[in-house]
Amino acid sequence: MSFNSGKRFDLYKDLLESSGYFKLVCGAGLEERKNVEKLCYIYTLAGCTGFDVAANVDIVSAAKKGIDAAFIKAKDLKLTIPFRPFITVSVGMPGDHHVRKASINSNCIGCNLCIPSCPTNAIPESLNVISELCIGCGNCESACPSTANAIEYNHNAKQLLDVLPKCVEAGAESIELHAGVPDQESTLKEWEIVSNSIPNGMISMCIDRKHLSNNDLVDRIYAAKDIADDRLIIQADGIPMSGGADNFNTTLQAVSIADYIYKEVKLRDSKFTKLPILISGGTNSLTGSLARQCGVKFNGITIGTHARNVISNYTKSPYSLSNSQLLESITTARNLINRNLQKNYSNNI
Numbered sequence: 001m002s003f004n005s006g007k008r009f010d011l012y013k014d015l016l017e018s019s020g021y022f023k024l025v026c027g028a029g030l031e032e033r034k035n036v037e038k039l040c041y042i043y044t045l046a047g048c049t050g051f052d053v054a055a056n057v058d059i060v061s062a063a064k065k066g067i068d069a070a071f072i073k074a075k076d077l078k079l080t081i082p083f084r085p086f087i088t089v090s091v092g093m094p095g096d097h098h099v100r101k102a103s104i105n106s107n108c109i110g111c112n113l114c115i116p117s118c119p120t121n122a123i124p125e126s127l128n129v130i131s132e133l134c135i136g137c138g139n140c141e142s143a144c145p146s147t148a149n150a151i152e153y154n155h156n157a158k159q160l161l162d163v164l165p166k167c168v169e170a171g172a173e174s175i176e177l178h179a180g181v182p183d184q185e186s187t188l189k190e191w192e193i194v195s196n197s198i199p200n201g202m203i204s205m206c207i208d209r210k211h212l213s214n215n216d217l218v219d220r221i222y223a224a225k226d227i228a229d230d231r232l233i234i235q236a237d238g239i240p241m242s243g244g245a246d247n248f249n250t251t252l253q254a255v256s257i258a259d260y261i262y263k264e265v266k267l268r269d270s271k272f273t274k275l276p277i278l279i280s281g282g283t284n285s286l287t288g289s290l291a292r293q294c295g296v297k298f299n300g301i302t303i304g305t306h307a308r309n310v311i312s313n314y315t316k317s318p319y320s321l322s323n324s325q326l327l328e329s330i331t332t333a334r335n336l337i338n339r340n341l342q343k344n345y346s347n348n349i
């Protein structure tokens with residue numbers, strides 16, 4: 001299925017315009033096929049409208065496999081899945097947290113404090129980080145008492161010109177560039193490649209205020225629009241990968257950056273009236289509610305850590321779950337979607 005078909009493009013646009021887009025972030029760095037497949041399986045059954053996965057052909061295939069399995073299982077459970085979720089592949093600029101991989105060096109004192117801090121179990125007792133599982137969140141570094149930088153990061157470099165067309169061919173329908181770096185010139189070069197890799201599809205730029213001033217943020221959006229025109233989505237990243245805890249403070253910055261972009265870009269310049277804004281970076285079950293209470297307009301919500309956490313009891317072997325256990329997991333995931341989008345999507349459960 002190609003995103004370039006008009007119907008899918010229109011559907012994507014409609015979802016954004018109606019603020020009905022919910023994207024599960026599997027992780028730009030998560031390159032472990034089975035994990036991605038399982039997440040896509042449960043969240044497709046729950047009515048999730050999109051998935052964000054690493055720019056890797058095998059991972060796109062794994063996401064499709066999970067989606068396909070969900071459609072088959074839905075018949076058995078007598079659930080309705082209205083349409084196939086959209087698959088976005090994520091790439092990132094060197095320096096962006098979403099695309100870095102941790103490794104532990106010889107300065108390590110072997111205290112093992114980093115092991116339980118890792119949300120993806122990427123640190124085994126051997127302390128050799130499992131690269132496919134590392135999502136670059138930095139939790140291990142925060143837990144590490146070493147004063148000699150025992151944890152370092154490598155950029156998960158992708159040859160965009162090579163990998164992106166292959167991902168699109170494999171079924172990716174949208175591309176996201178994590179551009180949480182100040183370097184405008186090189187960011188726009190990569191953005192151009194992203195744009196050319198999927199000329200008829202939506203492309204998303206993910207930006208935050210840790211690396212860009214408010215003025216730089218606005219400049220970046222204008223420059224991105226010049227290249228993407230009406231295919232542009234802005235993913236407003238509160239504090240990248242800070243989610244997990246389910247309270248208002250955790251999601252405050254995510255709502256705040258969306259508010260800033262709404263007021264300083266959408267309201268000020270009519271050419272941005274329809275610019276879709278996705279809220280991310282510290283998102284949880286309260287994000288939609290906080291945004292609505294604050295009068296912040298948004299077109300969709302993307303959640304990573306918290307969304308993965310709420311179904312973690314079920315993702316070890318979801319294909320072996322009894323129907324009642326599976327329905328429990330679907331209800332949990334669906335509640336997260338509904339609370340955020342204020343939908344009453346029952347999925348027939």
Ligand code: SF4
Pocket residue numbers: 101102117118119120121122123129133134135136137138139140141
């Ligand atoms: S804690 Fe985060 S950065 Fe560290 S190994 Fe685990 S996923 Fe990678």
Ligand code: SF4
Pocket residue numbers: 104107108109110111112113114115127140143144145146150151
């Ligand atoms: S927390 Fe730091 S010092 Fe302790 S085991 Fe992990 S890397 Fe080594």
